[in-house]
Amino acid sequence: MNSQPNLPVPKPAARSEPAFVPNPLRLVAAPYLAKNQRRSRFLWIGDATQPVTEIEITPNLSSRYQIPRAADLPVVTPFRLKILHFNDLHGRIAHLAPEGNIPVFSRLVFRYHQQQRKYADNPQAGVLLLSAGDDMVGTPFDALVSEGNHPYDLYQALGVDAAALGNHDLDLGTHALAKMIQRSGAFPVLSANLMPPAQLKKCVYPAALLDVKGVRVGIIGLTTSAQMKGSDARNLTFVDPVRVVKNLLPVLRPYCHVLIVLSHLGYDLHSTSATVEGYGDRQLAAQLPRGAVDLIIGGHTHHILNETCLDQGNIVNGIPIVQAGTLGRFLGEVTITLRDQQQPATVTNAKLSVTADLPVDQAFEQIQITPIVASLHQKLNQPLGIVANHPDLETDAVLNDFASHESAFANFITAGMVAQARKKGYAVDFALTDAAVVRTGLPTDNLVYGDWFAVMPHADTLRLFQLTGEQLWALLQDNARRANRCGEPHLERGFVQFSGQIRYQIRLGENRAAARATEIFVQGIPLKEQLAQTFTFVTHSFIRQAACHWERQFQQQYPAIALFDLDQQPSKDTEILLREALISHIKIDGGVTKAGGVVRDGRLQIDDI
Template sequence: MATRREFIKLSLTTLLGAGLDAVPFFPARAAQAAPGSLMAQAGTPNPHGAFEQLYWLSGDALAGPVSAISGAPLPTESSASKSKVLHIMHFNDLHNMISLPNTKKGTTHPFSQMVALVEARRAAAGPDDVVLLLDAGDDHTGSVFDELVGWSTDEYVVDPAYTVYTAAGLDCGALGNHEFDRGAAVLRKGIREAARFPLLSANLFGSAHLKSGRDYYPAVIGVAKGVRIGLIGLTTPVDTHTKTEKDPGLDVGSPVQAVRNLVPELSRHVDLLVVLSHCGYGLSDGRSGKAGADRFLSEGDKLIAEAVAKSASCPALVIGGHTHTALNEDGLAPENVVGGVPIVQAGGRASHVGEVTMILNPGGEPKVEARLHKIKKRDERVAEGDPKFAGLEHDRDFHAGFEAAHVAPLMANLAGKMAGEIGRVTGNPPVSTDEVFAARYTREMELANFMNDALVARSATFPEGRVDVSLFNATGFASGIPTSGALTFQDWYNVMPFADTVVLVEMTGRQIAAMLDSNAKRLVRPEELKGDKRVDVTGYVSRGFLHFSSGLRYILNLNGSAVGATASSIVIQGAPLKDVLDKTFRVAMNSYVAAGGYGESWNGNPIGGGVPGGIVGFDIKSLAKSDTGLVYRNEIIAHIKSLPVLSPAAGLALDGRLKVI
């Protein structure tokens, strides 16, 4: 019998139509470009994609302006002497949501729905039309498929996202911030073993494991039916795990500077320039479907499009990601065209596929249209004739052949783990998804209490010893759990889809007080839940509100405004704050918060997420800390397995640790 690893590798071999070693995809070695230039190498396009020719471009896009491209000769003249029609299908922030099993509603097939839409476009295209499939990053972290990637190269089985992308004919992708959650060494293995398309980032540098010009590139040029298309990739400098203990040199530079350096020369050699930007929609901040309110972006797609518009000598397009923003649902909106450069983005977490139709006219302005195709969710409980029926996924909506050939083998390896029971819930505690979403940003929450207390209990097994306080950020709760009956691995994975580890931070009572005072300013306030501009708490409100274990109790005083909000009556491990200001406590937290919360600003930057007043957040990032390497989710699951049942008596309850006045 084939082992689990062998089974997946056989599936991937079948997918590619040849042995893995027989695919001459990556250059044998990284190209060395002289300063101020790019080095071109002829490469092998995805055999299932649109490009007939591919040129990998290596070099340092941050060192300074690029003035020459040397190496392999590029096509010097386009054969696009007449108008060409391009259909650019695009997606972003899939987060490994390839297929979504649900025992009550039936399995939703998001990626195979995407494939069906792309295949329909390919079938309808004219003989001279070009149909591209492009990805703007964040392909990992968010579903149970992450378990096949593993936490180390020894645990790695397969990269599910890159495997199905190859089979679907993806032409090019960008590196998003969540690609680095499991470390660059694991990412490199996924790229080299599963990706048969180029991955791009022009502003990423310094990794000890991931090599620019070998594993990823600042840019490529692809040729399809005579049309030369240049692609640049960008990674957000805000939310990427950089300078870690295992990869201290990894860092991300300015995306705008990379664009300014690359675009003038690259645009001279192509008929269309596409920027795959995993930097977020907006300028330096922006309202998005992910954040539910404004969030800090550093340099967003509007700034990037502005830089492209000023220096490109050919038509250009920005395909965005990171903020999960559904742009142009009703057609290309005027506000999404900056200096003649359209900006598109297709939501996130398998919500949409975008389509840009572009007519390139020699010597004239291109004609551009944009739209979104909504991905449907399955619910087999809804009968035909119900008004909701037409908006749900049915068998005709997804590519069954693709699902069977490329997704089913992955699912088979996960089926047992996903369905495995880790506990049972009794007492009907208020922990459904609707109840969790209503509470996570606004008050004390039952599920948060249980989880934080569970980690404190688990810390008795830590080599470092028991912790005093545990915390977790509100945006980390992505779902609720069943209020009764079996609790499966899939159920808890839905709650905590992110790849956090447990980090220990030494904090004085004085620092904890300052952290709580900062936390008071991050709550979604009662007045923000009313009116036309109310904050959507069903989405991500990226202002960094934290929940704590029972060892930390306090009153949050609203005081009329976020600026005036404070924490009072603080008790730590049973002692009033005034008695322990200089005592040191061990605080356990998820690695996301320990790293500063990125756009959620536990790093000394102004609090975002729609909080007015430019309030500077408490700086957790600068505190001394140690990463245990323990997977946060796994520790909670281990505690759940140790309990007879999950119930209010077992901690799924309120105890007054947080009072909002």
């Protein structure tokens, strides 16, 4: 019989209450908005990603805000709160049509001013104007951002009450965003589920509290973690939005007659217009206590909701959800009615106004918009030089053959990336790019800024990677599998083109699994002799991101072959815009020229035998 050794009996762990960790949110007064709009406005500062334990009121707030509960504040009821909202403007403050500039933002301004005038002397009604995020990036107006021209300035001038932080608002990097918000002074940008890095701590807040004629309106901002393209934005931490709203509810609710979530999460997890991660607004509403907030104003997925009236299908768990399309085509209008203070606020109406049908606020158009559009036209018409005569620069070649063979256009782009990265002090060995960064070809004669913007409308920034020679070998083998094969359509497969420092051959073989990269040379030396060496290369932030769909299909077809995942490699982001870096390169040689790199030099040979 085996004797069991006497094991020491573990002592039961001492039962202890979880330690109380104080995490107050501080309520501070925000500066006034535009001069004509002395609405009291407050910001909640602190960490909403942890349970919030109390509200701390800064002593300099007026006695009115020393009263902790909204219920004790007398409000003249019934009160109608009119909320105008837009989302995903992407900087499109005007539509640049061939026949001239068609006003967009000034029409929203007209409606806002009209509503303000209508309710100005009515103590039982007030107006708010909110943006649900993605205020910038994605239209030619991006060309002006580097000169300090961006929508937040206009919002500040107009008196937009708050905006949620959208994923594209981070495309240009957190430093650039911080600068834009600071320049706009009092304009509040909200995101409660972002753990803000140091540079955003004093610019992005979890929530705001607005006082509209004595009615307190709480606004919680939320940001999707999806589609973070820009430089350091990918390294940001976003916390589960349901948890964050639940952290805030018990402490904010008593302060608010009306509580709104201003969300850039996207409408629904199953949306196809943009990637929604974790929760869409529908899933968020379903997870909150019933009716916990009075309204979710959404964005990100460009949904056109409640065109004529509040659709019952957009009320989830007692919480109405609204969203107003994209690019300023619609202005959302919601009415919230406060019948008396004993009853919760109710959304009594929601609809969309078609922006094109609204009159233009001529004063705003002339003073604020016209100068911006004029400088945009000037910028877009800025001559950049000549265009070399090469078939690879034509739109037809760009759209069909970018991944079929060596491309003189890709060679120009990678040469420019190497030169500009080195000029900025980054010791790079080579560059790579993919077709997703190039949207069209070039004109056949002279090049203006607008032509180059059409080629690269995305806000990619330069990104640096390090690979060992062995990893580079794996990357090249992987690349061979992504090349266009005879008779197949050009899909976005993430095929990368290299700068001239890399020369190799691709043998396509009988199928993608059999494709091989061979005869690989780096700086004229066989890669085989440099497998232990570390190489630094420069690429751009959105590299291979458009290839996810094809990658999933490939993995299903060839589960034994691991694709090379660039995102898993150590990388460093810069805030250098690819488009602007290449414009600097273009200017050096007076255009897109052979001297700048428009040449096929046999660095890549694809052999389909």
